[in-house]
Amino acid sequence: MNIVILGAGQAAAALAAKLRALGHAGPVTVIGDEPAPPYQRPPLSKAYLLGEMGLDRLTLRGTDWWAEQDIALRLGERAVAIDRARRVVATDRGEYPYDALALTLGAAPRRLPAAMGGALPGVHVVRNLADIAGLQPALVAGRRLVVIGGGYIGLEAAAVARKLGLDVTLVEAAPRILGRVAAPETAGMIRDLHRGHGVEIIEGVGIARIAGDAVVEGVELADGRLLPADLVICGIGVAPETALAEAAGLDIDNGIAVDARGRTSDPAIWAAGDCASFPAPGGRLRLESVGNAIDMAEAVAANMLGLGADYIPKPWFWSDQFDAKLQIAGLNLGYDRVVTRPGSVWYYRDGRLIAVDALNDARAYMIGKRLIEAGKSPDPETVAAATDLKALL
Known part of the structure; x- marks a missing residue:
């Protein structure tokens, strides 16, 4: 199976690596419009902008890795169309046939x-x-x-x-x-x-x-x-990159619409990361985070190879500002109650713990994340009064 990945960011790197890790031996081509190989975006507004991180540390995989994995990197190349009937991606330099196509196009700043x-x-x-x-x-x-x-x-x-x-x-x-x-x-x-x-x-x-x-x-x-x-x-937000998918006639709904396994309205085309929206309780969800880019891309890679498993997100985020680190576990959508502790905010919906924000409090973040992923919801009053958060587990 000849697989083409369109977009060369975090999700593309994770998807390509997972394909090879799962034993896919067929051709894999990654096409990106930037001249640099896939790199991390979060440090751009933090350590990289500050001059504390170089491009070598920003880059996700060294040049040798792509060669060793026999993955073709086509950089500085702009995709102009997806021909679904012929199963071909057209770029400003040529055409790339595919058996399966993954869209990891990311988002663009407003x-x-x-x-x-x-x-x-x-x-x-x-x-x-x-x-x-x-x-x-x-x-x-x-x-x-x-x-x-x-x-x-x-x-x-x-x-x-x-x-x-x-x-x-x-x-x-x-x-x-x-x-x-x-x-x-x-x-x-x-x-x-x-x-x-x-x-x-x-x-x-x-x-x-x-x-x-x-x-x-x-x-x-x-x-x-x-x-x-x-x-x-x-810094007024981003919009998912959907123009190519829309021009190709794929369903668009708060991003490129995919099913629970990452497949678009075309059975041969998949999508992952910032550009993709997937079914979730209460409607479609699109997550702009490194965690989602990696986890969803890996799930899509497995499903492209026939695993057939729904993607279950485990959201986590972080933000570095001055000497502080804000860590977030879960999704606070629709919260109806918050409990505050020094350095952390705990979100509840209908009595269930759904998210935790922790500022310079890695312990609260880790415990909150474990509770959420285990589906456990300690009583809000217990959280507020706890002298040892570990006891909540």
């Missing part, structure tokens, strides 16, 4: 429209190596940075810039930072962390436009205030 100044020189996003290459030289101590968006990417970039000595203001249009992904209690801990390091945080105010003629000069808020700025980072 950008402000050009009419709002989103295309001005000095406006940056943080998603790939090219973005960091453009941003790093601009992070000079004493310069004024405005970060638009109070999600994890925006907050991580703000922390790096502040550590490098820039004056940093973060603007969030929603009533508070982390509004979509965390409880007010977690947001409060992160807000205090940033303000303690000198980041100004403005919440509940939208952006009118990025001001400037030839380059960024400031950010005008919806309430009329003008924040002076030498550069801007947009």
Whole structure:
């Protein structure tokens, strides 16, 4: 069976490795539009942006590994179409026939429209190596940075810039930072962390436009205030890469829609990672995380080879900001109660423990993760009062 993997990120690397580990001996080709081999994305807005991690440590597998595994890497090559009738992927360099195709296309950062100044020189996003290459030289101590968006990417970039000595203001249009992904209690801990390091945080105010003629000069808020700025980072979320799949006529629903085993509406095409949405209780789910990229890709690899097992996600996430590590286990969707402990927030829905946020508290994270994965839900009052969390197990 000739397998083509379209997209060359974390999910692609995991899928290709799993195919070989499971004994697939047929051709495997990985096609990516970036010139670099598959690399980790999370450190881009953390250690790599800060200059504490080099490209060698960012890269997931060395060149020798791909050769040893007899996996063809086609880098710097842009896919332009999927011909489902002929089972061929067309790129800007040629055509690649397939028996089975895996889409691991990831997601792309949302950008402000050009009419709002989103295309001005000095406006940056943080998603790939090219973005960091453009941003790093601009992070000079004493310069004024405005970060638009109070999600994890925006907050991580703000922390790096502040550590490098820039004056940093973060603007969030929603009533508070982390509004979509965390409880007010977690947001409060992160807000205090940033303000303690000198980041100004403005919440509940939208952006009118990025001001400037030839380059960024400031950010005008919806309430009329003008924040002076030498550069801007947009951290307003990402959108799944679905254009190729949509043009090929595949079902799209909050990403490329797959069944419980990772197969799209075309039996010969599969999808995994940030670009794919899968069935979950309460609707379709799309998870933007390293854990999901690896686990879903490995599940898809096994199913491509005939295992026939549903993908059961075990969500986990993390975020490094200043000297703090926020670790998250589970999914807090639809929570109706939170229990707080020093350094951790425990989420419940209908009396069941569904997620834990832990700030510089690895013990709470690990115990919460084990409880969630085991389907155990200690009483909220017991969690709040516990002197030894290990006893909850």
